[in-house]
Amino acid sequence: MKDPEQRFQELMQKLRSREYRLTPQRVALIRLLASSEGHPDAAELYRRLLEQFPTTSLATVYKTLNLLKEMGEVLEIEIDGIGGEGSRFDGNDPTPHPHLICVRCHRILDGQVSLTEEILQAVQGQSGYRVISHRLDFYGICPECQAQGAN
Structure with a gap:
């Protein structure tokens, strides 16, 4: 942050x-x-x-x-x-960064990894796109919801 x-x-x-x-x-x-x-x-x-x-x-x-x-x-x-x-x-941080989103309680946490320049270059090379922005979101069930028995 x-x-x-x-x-x-x-x-x-x-x-x-x-x-x-x-x-x-x-x-x-x-x-x-x-x-x-x-x-x-x-x-x-x-x-x-x-x-x-x-x-x-x-x-x-x-x-x-x-x-x-x-x-x-x-x-x-x-x-x-x-x-x-x-x-x-x-x-607070508008730069593209991954998020972890709980599908039960909708809590959102910032991921602690980022897409590397190497990955972006590979995506651009394989697709022909000129990437101007990116976003990576992971959907799942947070530890608190898991503890409450959510599937």
Whole structure:
């Protein structure tokens, strides 16, 4: 995990350089994303933002998430296909990295391995694709769900 304050400053600088409005709500949301240890969904970010800004709308959260996603500063992890609702977001480390996703409780952990340059070159050579981004997700049952008897 990147240093949350450093990540926050990095995001703020990128938004300033593109002359985006930095409302107090947007700044607070960016701080939440930069310091998130997990992979929160939009509803969780919204609930946490409401504590400080009770008049904030859910649309504000989605607009900011979409903006950061377009800038390549937030990684969206979709879990709809495994019975989860919506997406989760990684604002602390938007670089492509593997995730371990529990199909029972929908917990998401960052994998501690990365695709090597050698693997990327092999994929490009065999397919003819020019890879501009990649993602590797592993689906399974986390240790906690296994202990509870989930299959």
